[in-house]
Amino acid sequence: MFTKTKHSFLHFALLFPVLTFFLFIGCEKKEVPKETVKTTTETTPQPAVEQPKVEEKKAVLDLKGTYTGTLDSRATTLRITEQTDTTFSGSITINYREAIHQKISGLLDQDKMVITMKDMLHSRYAGTYSAKLSEDGKKLSGTFTQNVEKTKSTFSLSKK
Amino acid sequence: MKKYLALLILPLVFFVASCTDSTTDPVEQKGSVLIQSNPAGAKIFLAGVDQGKVTPETLTDLTTGAHQVTLKLDGYNDTTFTVTVTANTTVNWSSINLTPMTATYGPIQIWETSGTSAAQPSGLDLSSGNAYGIGSSSANRTAVDIYYTSNGFVVTSADNATGLTRKTYFKVGGGSVLTDGVASSVKDNTWTDRMTDRQTNYVYLYDADMHYTKIIIDSYGGGNPNDPAWVKVKWIYNQAKDDVRFK
Numbered sequence: 147m148f149t150k151t152k153h154s155f156l157h158f159a160l161l162f163p164v165l166t167f168f169l170f171i172g173c174e175k176k177e178v179p180k181e182t183v184k185t186t187t188e189t190t191p192q193p194a195v196e197q198p199k200v201e202e203k204k205a206v207l208d209l210k211g212t213y214t215g216t217l218d219s220r221a222t223t224l225r226i227t228e229q230t231d232t233t234f235s236g237s238i239t240i241n242y243r244e245a246i247h248q249k250i251s252g253l254l255d256q257d258k259m260v261i262t263m264k265d266m267l268h269s270r271y272a273g274t275y276s277a278k279l280s281e282d283g284k285k286l287s288g289t290f291t292q293n294v295e296k297t298k299s300t301f302s303l304s305k306k
Numbered sequence: 307m308k309k310y311l312a313l314l315i316l317p318l319v320f321f322v323a324s325c326t327d328s329t330t331d332p333v334e335q336k337g338s339v340l341i342q343s344n345p346a347g348a349k350i351f352l353a354g355v356d357q358g359k360v361t362p363e364t365l366t367d368l369t370t371g372a373h374q375v376t377l378k379l380d381g382y383n384d385t386t387f388t389v390t391v392t393a394n395t396t397v398n399w400s401s402i403n404l405t406p407m408t409a410t411y412g413p414i415q416i417w418e419t420s421g422t423s424a425a426q427p428s429g430l431d432l433s434s435g436n437a438y439g440i441g442s443s444s445a446n447r448t449a450v451d452i453y454y455t456s457n458g459f460v461v462t463s464a465d466n467a468t469g470l471t472r473k474t475y476f477k478v479g480g481g482s483v484l485t486d487g488v489a490s491s492v493k494d495n496t497w498t499d500r501m502t503d504r505q506t507n508y509v510y511l512y513d514a515d516m517h518y519t520k521i522i523i524d525s526y527g528g529g530n531p532n533d534p535a536w537v538k539v540k541w542i543y544n545q546a547k548d549d550v551r552f553k
Contacts (some may be wrong), residue, residue: 218531219420220456243418243459243503243529271531297532 207256207283209234217290217301218242224250224286224303232256238265246271254279261286270294275301335393338366341375342401343385345549348377364396381546383407406549411435412540413524419467420456421534429453429464432474432511432519432543440467448472451513454503454537459529461537462500472514476501479508484522484540490550493518503537511541518544520552 206229213224217240226236232254240246252263252275259279265272277288284305291298341350343361350357352365353374359365361377368391376386382404389399416437417426427437429450438446440453450464451474464470475497481488490510501509503526511519521541529535542552 242531243456243535246531292531295532299531 204256206231207254207279209254209261209283212306213286213303214306215286215301215303217303218299222301222303226252235266248272250275259283261288265293277301277303335370336367337370337391337393338364338396339368339373339375339389339391340364340396340398341377341389342399343377343379344401344403345379345382348379348382348385348402348404351376351378361402366396377402377404379404379546381407381544381549404546405553406544406546406551408552409433409435409543409545410540411543413538414540415536415538416454416461417528418454418456418459418535426534426536428455429467429470430539432513432521432541433515433517433545435543440464440470442469452511454535456535458500459503459535460500461503461523461539466499473499474514475499475512477510477512478505479510479520482507482522484508484520484542487553489552490518490520492550503535516547518548518550518552520544 208229209226210229211226213226214222216222221241222239224236224238226234228235233251234254235249235251238246238248238250240248246269248269249266250263251266252261254261259281261275261277261279263275263277265274271292271294273290273292275288275290277286279286286301286303288301289298290301341359341361341363346361348361350359350361350363350365352368354376357363357365365373365375370391370393372388372390374386375389376384378384383406385402385404387402389397391397411432412435414430414435414437416428416430419428419440422428424439424441424444427439427444429438429440429444429447430436430452431438431446431449432451434449436446436449438444438450440447440450447470449472450467450470451472452461453464453467453470454461455466463474463476464472465474475493476499477491477493477497478501479488479490490512493512497512503523505523508520508522511521513519519541521539524538524540526535526537544550544552
């Protein structure tokens with residue numbers, strides 16, 4: 147009887163740590179799926195939410211300044227003194243023997259890098275200007291067309 | 307009888323003697339004359355015959371009396387005058403002032419250099435009175451002395467144009483009547499290379515061939531789009547080198 151009891155105690159003594167160990171391990175193992183589930187939940191891809199596009203507004207070229215060159219082979223100076231967004235104004239002097247002094251206003255199409263301008267003062271020689279702007283915005287090359295006689299003259303001006 | 311014979315012979319001797327005298331030529335009286343001119347170097351012609359001499363030079367062995375002398379020098383008018391030769395002397399004839407030959411041109415129109423066609427030349431040949439273009443394709447462009455340029459709207463020396471070499475100097479004169487006969491000053495370092503196209507006084511020019519010219523802006527116009535600027539000029543060209551006179 148004693149032997150049997152002793153034997154049982156021995157079994158118990160051996161089993162207890164083992165069971166305790168497994169129990170402990172088992173507890174640990176149980177926590178793992180919990181974490182896995184949690185992780186899974188967190189990493190589930192959310193349906194793409196359309197973010198409102200923030201239009202990156204392209205900086206408008208600063209056209210203000212003095213441009214010199216020739217128009218119809220005559221020394222010419224264009225001064226752009228005012229600019230609001232893509233509209234601008236100023237004056238132009240074309241050194242014919244009887245020099246032409248005109249006020250101009252114009253519009254910049256920055257996507258196409260094109261400028262259009264027109265003379266603002268009444269004159270038989272008044273006209274319109276259409277020019278291509280260089281990539282750095284410092285050179286204007288184009289054609290001037292007189293309103294009355296429709297005569298065309300080329301011009302090329304560079305910013306000082 | 308002998309006495310009568312002597313009386314007969316004596317008149318005969320005198321007669322013969324007188325006959326002998328009458329056949330002997332009289333001794334010609336000769337003289338000389340010194341011919342001078344301003345400027346010197348003129349060819350001397352005597353009664354139209356080239357003496358092979360240039361001023362200043364003495365013509366010798368001339369018979370007494372009047373002789374016609376003509377002086378000829380390139381660029382100057384022929385000058386004829388009469389000298390009087392006296393026996394056995396050398397006459398120092400006063401110096402003859404040669405007058406320069408001049409040519410008057412104009413009004414001739416020249417245009418600015420920009421916005422013009424081949425029919426609107428900018429350059430002038432002062433010696434011939436012709437207007438020529440100054441572009442590289444223009445004929446006779448190398449003869450151009452001055453031209454009208456869009457660069458500052460001045461009439462300027464040809465050598466300011468690309469490819470042209472003739473240099474002309476400018477000096478504004480004191481009057482506005484081209485034919486007033488006023489001579490130029492001698493070119494010095496105060497002379498410039500241009501004149502404004504609105505100059506109202508005449509202007510003296512000194513060109514690459516050392517000739518003086520007296521020029522004036524007669525009229526002007528144009529200077530607008532489709533209508534290039536132009537000037538019309540008149541001038542007197544002195545054909546004598548380095549002679550400042552315009553009479």
